Amino acid sequence: xxxxxxxxxxxxxxxxxxxxxxxxxxxxxxxxAIVEKSEFPRRKVCGEYISASNLAxxxxxxxxxxxxxxxGPEIRRVGFxxxxxxxxxxMPHAKEGPSRKDGFGRALGRDILDLLLLQAARxxxxxxxxxxxxxxxxxxxxxxxxxxxxxxxxETTMLRAPVIVAAHGSWEPGALPSQLAKTNRPSDLLGxxxxxxxxxxxxxxMPLLAFPGGYGGMVWADHGRLSVSxxxxxxxxxxxxxxxxxxxxxxxxxxxxxxxxxxxAVVRQLMESCRGxxxxxxxxxxxxxxxxxxxxxxxxxxxxxxxxxRVGNAAGESHPVIAEGISMALQSGWLLACELADAPxxxxxxxxxxxxxxxxxxxxFSTRVHAAAVIAKIALRPGSAALxxxxxxxxxxVLTLGAQLSGKTKPVPGFA
Numbered sequence: 001x002x003x004x005x006x007x008x009x010x011x012x013x014x015x016x017x018x019x020x021x022x023x024x025x026x027x028x029x030x031x032x033a034i035v036e037k038s039e040f041p042r043r044k045v046c047g048e049y050i051s052a053s054n055l056a057x058x059x060x061x062x063x064x065x066x067x068x069x070x071x072g073p074e075i076r077r078v079g080f081x082x083x084x085x086x087x088x089x090x091m092p093h094a095k096e097g098p099s100r101k102d103g104f105g106r107a108l109g110r111d112i113l114d115l116l117l118l119q120a121a122r123x124x125x126x127x128x129x130x131x132x133x134x135x136x137x138x139x140x141x142x143x144x145x146x147x148x149x150x151x152x153x154x155e156t157t158m159l160r161a162p163v164i165v166a167a168h169g170s171w172e173p174g175a176l177p178s179q180l181a182k183t184n185r186p187s188d189l190l191g192x193x194x195x196x197x198x199x200x201x202x203x204x205x206m207p208l209l210a211f212p213g214g215y216g217g218m219v220w221a222d223h224g225r226l227s228v229s230x231x232x233x234x235x236x237x238x239x240x241x242x243x244x245x246x247x248x249x250x251x252x253x254x255x256x257x258x259x260x261x262x263x264x265a266v267v268r269q270l271m272e273s274c275r276g277x278x279x280x281x282x283x284x285x286x287x288x289x290x291x292x293x294x295x296x297x298x299x300x301x302x303x304x305x306x307x308x309x310r311v312g313n314a315a316g317e318s319h320p321v322i323a324e325g326i327s328m329a330l331q332s333g334w335l336l337a338c339e340l341a342d343a344p345x346x347x348x349x350x351x352x353x354x355x356x357x358x359x360x361x362x363x364x365f366s367t368r369v370h371a372a373a374v375i376a377k378i379a380l381r382p383g384s385a386a387l388x389x390x391x392x393x394x395x396x397x398v399l400t401l402g403a404q405l406s407g408k409t410k411p412v413p414g415f416a
Contacts, residue, residue, distance in 0.1 A: 002156050007033045007127070009163035009340070010146050012134045012176070014040070015110075016326050017312025018167030019117035020333025023061050026124035028341040033159050035148050036130040040118060041111040045191040045293040048107040048227045049075065049206060049219050049323045051408040052094035054330055055102040061330075063116045070116075071106035072203075072220040078399045079207030081218075081276030085389040088205060089399035094409045105408065107221040109195070113326070129157065137164060137176055137308070142347060144307060163309065163340060163350065167333070170297045170313040177306045178314055180297055186235035188295035189214070191320070192266045193229040195287040201226060201280040208321065208399075210388055211273035212236065215321050215379040218280065225287060226280070231296060231320060232266060233380065240265040263290035296320070298376070300369055303336075303361050304354035311336050315361060318369045319376035322406035328365055331412050335360045338414070360413065368407040375402065 009025055011018045014036035026032045050058075050071075058064040079088040093103040122128055129148055136147040146159040166178035173182050201207075201218055209216040209230060216230025241259040260268075267290075271278045300316040303309065312329040336357050343353035378384050392398060403409075 002158055004158045004160065005033065005127070007031045007159060007161040009033070009165060010035065010159050010161045011165045011167055012146070012178075013167035013169065013172075013312070014118050014121075014128070014130065015044075015114060015167060015169065015312060015329060016117060017314075017329035017333045018165065019114070019121045020057075020061065020330045021165050021167065021311055021337045022121045022126045023117070023124050024334060024337030025341060026121060026126045028337075030341070032121075032126040033161070034118070034121060034126050034128050034130070035132050035134050035146070035159070036118070036128070037133045037151075039131045041115045043288065043291055044110040044114070045193040045229065045291045046110050046325060047193075047217050047219065047229045047320055047323045048109055048113075048221050049105055049217075049326070050108065051105040051324065051327045052102050053407070053409060053411055054327050057330055057334055057412050061117070061120060063120050066116050067108060067113070070112055070222050071108040072222055072225075074104040074106055074204060075206045075219060076104050076204040077202070077206070078403050079205050079276070080210070080388070080392045080399060081207045081274040082210035082385050082389050083273065084275050085393060086207075086276040087392045087396050087399070088207070089396040091206070092400055092404050092409050107219045107227055109221050109225060109227070112222060129159070132157070133174075134176060135174070139307070162345070164307065165309045165311060165336065166314045167311050168314060170317050171293050178308045178310055184234070185295075186233070188234040189231040190234055190237060190292060190294040191229065191231050191296055192263065192290055192292050193227065194263075194290045195221070195225040195227055196281060196284040197224050197226070197287050199226040199280050199284040200282065206323070207276055209270065209274050209277060210379050210385050211269055212382070212385065213380070214269070215376065216270065217320075217323055218277070219323075226284065228270075228281075229320070230266065230270065231294075232269070234295070237262060237265060240269055244268055262292060266290070298369070298373060300362070300366060303358040309336055309354065309357070316365060316369060318365070319372035321376045321379060322368060322372040322402070324368055324372070324406050324408070327407065328368075331364060332361060334412065335364070364410070364413065365407070367405065371402075371405040
């Protein structure tokens, strides 16, 4: 049996990008459907930090107060942990915002943030299809048909709308026109994330972690949870897993071919390569399991292709070294929704909205994407850790400058 449902817009993915679009359009009177494959609440591989420049947008989305009530402490210092180096500098203050007290960013777990946003979208009138996976998109005159399948059910539902928005990220495999092809390369960056409790890291400090083959970050989130996330090259991870043998001791002899888990290899690399991490996690306890995802696909992609709009990482992705993923997701969804809501209905209106949206996207995000690529290239270059340590030790103000270049103080258009 097949059901048919017609809407003004169908959003594929209920992360911050998708719900930002859905909320804004629903509050403009649009009939919106959200298709999300996972059950909520759910954890995600994510640094979880949100810059203060997003607070006005969170207020407009009507979750600002709930976010303030749950998020972790203000991050007033940015740091650098690599080898024996533990350097810190002031986090730049976001001058634009709902109030002076909102000048610094904070972190909130994705299990909480995404549920807050989805509940707000449901309250605004969006119809939620969850857990459901979009499996096909086909043209239907001036409309498009999206075939979705519920988890563990044979029934198929067809959703019909003139506007389709891909908000499924860049890691999502599948056959949709907006999904990226999966390839495995030695240089691929794989993402890892875990929460710890009982850490000794200063509550207002967010350090960048630089280690052989990767980079990462740490930040206090909600409910006393320290969020630790990192990226590591696929080939380096394979070497580390073999290097550390199955019994917890390092083996260099050829007769040992056992592998530790990927998570164990990542933890050991972090603890042995960054004294600041080792000190911060010495008495801490892992809360929940490590998560893994990837490969990461940084770069700028088309914002509108084959009649599908893209937001969040589907539109473009910065290296997570700058901790701006959630900010870019929320803001790109807002930009698209504003252009769509103000455009005339019909194909000509959609194409005009797409041109304006792409121009706005590049104006707001291209600098931080390119800056992140430069920083990540330096961090990943063999032997560059010593140079980075020397530079940061002698000129700690580069940490503040890097935070500014990453967009942490840049106001969202329409909220200045």
